[in-house]
Amino acid sequence: MWCSRVFSVELNGAPFYFAVKEKHLGEDVPRVFRDVQNRDKCYSVLVYCSRDRIKTAKFYGELKDKLLRDLPPECRLSPMSSFLPKVRDSLVKGYFLKGNSDTSSPIERLLSDLIQHDPVLVCSYSPAEDGQQWTQHMWSETASQVMDVAKGYYVVPSEAPEYHPSTLNIINSDVFYSFDEAYDVMKKCGDIIPEAKAVLELLPSRVEARNKPDFPVIVIEGLDATGKTTLTESLKDTLGATLLPSPPECLSPWRAHFDQEPPLIRRAFYALGNYISADQIGLKGMKTPVIVDRFWHSTAAYAIATAVSGPVCNLPGEGSEVYCWPSDLFQPSLVVLLTLDPEERKRRLRNRGQGKTDEEEELDHNQLFRLRVEEAYRRISGPACVTVDASPSADRVLQQVLLLIRGKCHL
Numbered sequence: 001m002w003c004s005r006v007f008s009v010e011l012n013g014a015p016f017y018f019a020v021k022e023k024h025l026g027e028d029v030p031r032v033f034r035d036v037q038n039r040d041k042c043y044s045v046l047v048y049c050s051r052d053r054i055k056t057a058k059f060y061g062e063l064k065d066k067l068l069r070d071l072p073p074e075c076r077l078s079p080m081s082s083f084l085p086k087v088r089d090s091l092v093k094g095y096f097l098k099g100n101s102d103t104s105s106p107i108e109r110l111l112s113d114l115i116q117h118d119p120v121l122v123c124s125y126s127p128a129e130d131g132q133q134w135t136q137h138m139w140s141e142t143a144s145q146v147m148d149v150a151k152g153y154y155v156v157p158s159e160a161p162e163y164h165p166s167t168l169n170i171i172n173s174d175v176f177y178s179f180d181e182a183y184d185v186m187k188k189c190g191d192i193i194p195e196a197k198a199v200l201e202l203l204p205s206r207v208e209a210r211n212k213p214d215f216p217v218i219v220i221e222g223l224d225a226t227g228k229t230t231l232t233e234s235l236k237d238t239l240g241a242t243l244l245p246s247p248p249e250c251l252s253p254w255r256a257h258f259d260q261e262p263p264l265i266r267r268a269f270y271a272l273g274n275y276i277s278a279d280q281i282g283l284k285g286m287k288t289p290v291i292v293d294r295f296w297h298s299t300a301a302y303a304i305a306t307a308v309s310g311p312v313c314n315l316p317g318e319g320s321e322v323y324c325w326p327s328d329l330f331q332p333s334l335v336v337l338l339t340l341d342p343e344e345r346k347r348r349l350r351n352r353g354q355g356k357t358d359e360e361e362e363l364d365h366n367q368l369f370r371l372r373v374e375e376a377y378r379r380i381s382g383p384a385c386v387t388v389d390a391s392p393s394a395d396r397v398l399q400q401v402l403l404l405i406r407g408k409c410h411l
């Protein structure tokens with residue numbers, strides 16, 4: 001089983017793959033080990049997935065903090081995973097450590113301690129006797145000792161899978177496709193996160209099968225500073241509409257807390273926010289048109305783009321079930337995606353001069369992340385978004401969107 005797994009190490013935002021084999025057939029040394037200096041040693045710490053997903057997700061985050069705090073500063077820490085290609089939910093996450101001869105003792109002390117107290121699988125990597133190849137040694141779980149060197153596996157390069165390994169675990173870990181799936185996560189959090197209890201109290205008792213609103217519901221999407229607030233305010237005034245922010249205002253006191261939680265919990269929070277918004281849309285949409293500032297497109301696109309690293313081609317392919325709209329979530333009449341040239345977006349951000357979320361900071365620095373979010377927006381279907389260039393003046397953007405609304409929603 002171990003030999004059919006592929007290992008992935010993220011270096012500078014790009015994944016490098018290797019596998020392990022009992023026999024060596026003269027393959028190259030995997031990229032991850034090629035630049036390692038003589039006498040350097042590497043380690044992997046993978047977190048076992050327990051039945052308690054919340055515990056596993058929390059532990060993964062805490063493990064990073066612990067390693068960063070307790071490892072020698074020269075030790076390099078990279079995200080790592082192990083997976084079975086094409087097998088859904090087979091991804092196991094962890095960290096890859098690179099140390100030198102001075103740091104190997106403190107690293108090994110720390111890892112020995114971890115393996116005895118925490119749900120982790122530790123391996124070390126060192127050059128084989130011939131000095132050319134590298135071998136992987138799984139640590140014994142009981143005695144925290146390295147297993148017999150003769151039983152080490154050889155590490156060999158592995159082909160990149162068709163899509164980024166994180167895509168194997170996206171469904172119901174990063175993106176939730178029903179109220180019940182997201183609710184289940186929040187409910188389980190209730191025992192360990194007091195804020196989760198407060199969120200549960202705000203949720204509609206069930207996803208109500210409300211009648212379709214009489215008036216059109218228009219969602220405005222786009223990266224930060226593309227002009228959503230400006231446009232939604234103008235649409236509200238022009239159409240006499242109700243404007244609803246997303247996540248809904250009632251969740252504001254809890255948002256900062258959930259932004260600090262691991263993806264499983266954080267994304268469940270945003271997913272549930274959409275169901276609260278849907279409830280409000282159902283009520284308001286009986287009396288006026290409704291404009292919504294962000295909705296499910298944002299929830300799914302940011303989650304997918306964060307789970308996957310590297311270039312846009314690492315995203316799940318177009319048409320993947322990952323991009324499908326949840327069957328129990330209200331579908332708006334029209335979703336408009338505002339797009340903007342990156343330089344103009346930065347100029348608007350600077351002019352606005354406000355603080356940004358960590359994710360928005362990331363958007364600024366990481367152009368690949370921005371491209372992944374935008375592409376994920378475009379791939380979501382049911383309803384798909386209609387792209388509008390947000391670079392003209394605010395009034396021209398408004399006129400353009402009004403044309404779309406009148407064409408689609410008979411207003």
Ligand SMILES: Nc1ncnc2c1ncn2[C@@H]1O[C@H](COP(=O)(O)OP(=O)(O)O)[C@@H](O)[C@H]1O
Pocket residue numbers: 222223224225226227228229230231348349351352390391392393394395397
């Ligand atoms: N069409 C536009 N042309 C020029 N500046 C704009 C336009 N739309 C918005 N802005 C300005 O860009 C900044 C970001 O707009 P905002 O509506 O706050 O974006 P978002 O809500 O998407 O973050 C604001 O300072 C706003 O005044």
Ligand SMILES: Nc1ccn([C@H]2C[C@H](O)[C@@H](COP(=O)(O)OP(=O)(O)O)O2)c(=O)n1
Pocket residue numbers: 223224225228246247270271273274294295296298299300302357359360
């Ligand atoms: N319905 C929503 C709304 C926002 N989100 C998430 C997606 C991003 O992480 C942030 C972006 O929200 P933020 O308030 O920073 O964006 P704006 O300031 O409105 O442009 O929130 C979500 O997941 N689902």
